[in-house]
Amino acid sequence: xxxxxxxxxxxxxxxxxxxxxxxxxxxxxxxxxxxxxxxxxxxxxxxxxxxxxxxxxxxxxxxxxxxxxxxxxxxxxxxxxxxxxxxxxxxxxxxxxxxxxxxxxxxxxxxxxxxxxxxxxxxxxxxxxxxxxxxxxxxxxxxxxxxxxxxxxxxxxxxxxxxxxxxxxxxxx
Amino acid sequence: xxxxxxxxxxxxxxxxxxxxxxxxxxxxxxxxxxxxxxxxxxxxxxxxxxxxxxxxxxxxxxxxxxxxxxxxxxxxxxxx
Numbered sequence: 001x002x003x004x005x006x007x008x009x010x011x012x013x014x015x016x017x018x019x020x021x022x023x024x025x026x027x028x029x030x031x032x033x034x035x036x037x038x039x040x041x042x043x044x045x046x047x048x049x050x051x052x053x054x055x056x057x058x059x060x061x062x063x064x065x066x067x068x069x070x071x072x073x074x075x076x077x078x079x080x081x082x083x084x085x086x087x088x089x090x091x092x093x094x095x096x097x098x099x100x101x102x103x104x105x106x107x108x109x110x111x112x113x114x115x116x117x118x119x120x121x122x123x124x125x126x127x128x129x130x131x132x133x134x135x136x137x138x139x140x141x142x143x144x145x146x147x148x149x150x151x152x153x154x155x156x157x158x159x160x161x162x163x164x165x166x167x168x169x170x171x172x173x
Numbered sequence: 174x175x176x177x178x179x180x181x182x183x184x185x186x187x188x189x190x191x192x193x194x195x196x197x198x199x200x201x202x203x204x205x206x207x208x209x210x211x212x213x214x215x216x217x218x219x220x221x222x223x224x225x226x227x228x229x230x231x232x233x234x235x236x237x238x239x240x241x242x243x244x245x246x247x248x249x250x251x252x253x
Contacts, residue, residue: 019210028203035201044205045212052217108197115194130191131198158187165190 004060015055019048022065026072029142032132033076033124043079047072066141073124073142080120107170114164118157125153126161 006014026047031040051058051068058067115123121143128139129150136147143150239246 016210019213020208023209024205027205027209031201031203035198037202037206041205041207041209045209045216048209048213049216049220052213111193111197115198126194127198130194158190161190161194162187 002060004058004062004064007064008055008058008060010055015052018064022068023048025065026068029069030072030076033073033127034079035127039079043072043075047075050075069142070144073144077120077124080123084117084120110168110170111161111165114161114168117164118160122153122157122160125150126157129154130158 003014003017007018023044027040027044030043030047031037034040034043047068050071054071058064115126118126125139125143128134128142129136136150140147140150235249239249
């Protein structure tokens with residue numbers, strides 16, 4: 001019986017081998033989304049625990065890594081939803097940007113804040129596509145959706161950011 | 174002409190936002206610094222996998238049916 005079959009049958013040794021083999025990949029994926037190493041570690045533990053709990057749903061001829069990554073993505077989206085900043089982004093009226101380091105730092109904070117306030121699904125798609133520059137098909141697989149849907153989410157994320165930043169008088173350089 | 178300019182400005186702004194995101198969202202270290210297996214094992218110990226109550230109810234119901242109507246075992250075995 002191969003490793004994945006043994007895992008599906010609940011053998012803890014097989015699961016341990018899989019954890020050691022894939023924990024780095026799952027962590028790397030999660031930290032790219034949540035961008036916080038401590039949170040990513042916790043979510044990786046939670047992901048692998050859920051993987052073990054759901055082992056009966058796993059088909060041994062399936063792709064373990066893709067399956068675990070999808071669970072990790074869903075957990076990361078839930079985390080972003082729960083930790084979305086409450087405060088309003090529209091702090092100041094529109095103004096002309098200044099090439100001042102202080103203003104630039106403020107702009108940086110506003111851009112980051114606006115980004116964190118995006119709906120979780122849009123934020124994840126934009127993070128993976130625009131910041132991490134991952135292929136759309138890889139993102140679509142992890143999100144359990146189509147490439148077209150990912151492109152639409154990225155498009156909507158950029159439009160929302162543009163609107164919010166414009167209303168706050170921030171012009172990205 | 175105006176529409177063309179608007180479209181150009183929109184695409185230009187979008188590109189600027191994409192660039193700003195890359196610039197202002199710092200890269201994160203994607204290397205895992207420690208082995209997470211002990212944490213997972215602890216979590217498995219503290220949260221043992223529970224069989225849901227409806228599964229137990231189903232088992233109990235089936236057992237009662239087999240006791241009451243032993244011939245149902247044959248029907249059940251046939252469908253397995």
